[in-house]
Amino acid sequence: MKESNYIKIYTGSFIIAQLITDHLEAIGITPVIKDETESARLAGFGSSIPGLQEVYVTKDELDTAVPVVENVTSELQN
Template structure:
């Protein structure tokens, strides 16, 4: 995972929506669901526990979409 950079944390619904938007731009992403991992291991997590990662080389292509998405959800 060290080859990836975290670009967003939030609920599963929001992370999956952003991942879909990035996929349409041709940017591959990886989702890490800490809440589900914790549940399977027998413990829980708090807060924004789903993270979205992309390859750093794709950041320039994804930057505008991520910024627009963050503006949209903060309204």
């Protein structure tokens, strides 16, 4: 099996994943968003946890992307 160049940096709600995506794109990082709920819906199946998304970045972008995730999630906790 081929090793992926992408690393998951966040799993959670659509809204927070979108905020993270917006912040990453503002600094030139284009993340990959994985939404198994939507994929299952399009295929005609259901999902047990609707609205759960995963955000991935390349290994080269990891050191820049992780602080963005930490900032976004910490802002929402305050």
